[in-house]
Amino acid sequence: MEETIEVTSAARIPTQHAEALPDTAVRYAEERHWDVFPGTWLECAEGTERCSCGDPACAAPGAHPAREDWAAQATGSATVARRLWQKQPKASILLPTGRTFDAIDVPETAGFLALARMERMELTLGPVTRTPGRRTQFFVLPGAAAKVPDLVRGLGWPPAALDLVALGEGA
Incomplete structure (x- = not known):
């Protein structure tokens, strides 16, 4: 059974299972119009991954780029994505930020607390992932x-004091 992470009331993003990765990459490109590129993957050698x-x-x-120019090579074409994952179906899915979205990266606990608070506030949740x-x-x-550093400073926090990373263009 495929696990999912709820991202909005109407959409679900599957977690990355090896058998579903090619289909997931194609769906991201086709339905969400996200650029995708294959990353590294886990290999079993001598009983260890x-x-x-x-x-x-x-x-x-198994969760990082395999080449330096990956972001420039990322594609929004479902056909090209299908071809890329045919070569290595276990490859992780890389999503370059700064194009169709940026990402705010926080520790897991802080992320869960933020999600709970947003849900209580009845805010519409967008895509959220766990690394x-x-x-x-x-x-x-x-x-x-x-904009994140100025927003954090406006709340009275020095940006370096928080374990928060803003991922934009080139990340």
């Missing part, structure tokens, strides 16, 4: 990442 990048000390196994590193990413309008 390792990142396809080959680095035994990889900080984000392998126990972080929550809120997808927001493009350009929002550039």
Whole structure:
């Protein structure tokens, strides 16, 4: 059974399971008009899972770009996405920020608290993901990442004091 993360009252985004990744990448490109590109994946070697990048000390196994120019190569074409994932169906799905959305990245606990509060306030929730590193990413309008430091300062916080990362153009 496929797990899902609720992102709005009418839409669901599946978590990334190997058998569903190609279909998910195509759906992101086709239905959401998001640019996608395949990243690294997990490989089983000698009974343990390792990142396809080959680095035994990889900080984000199976969840990072495999090449430097990935964002420039990302595509919004479902046909091209299908072709890319046919070559490596276990590849993770990379979504470049700064095009159709930016992302606000916070620790998992803070993200869950924010989601609960937004739900109580009856706000419409947009896409939200959880990373392998126990972080929550809120997808927001493009350009929002550039405004975050001033918004945080306006609330009386120095941006460096919060474990919050704004991901915009080029991330």
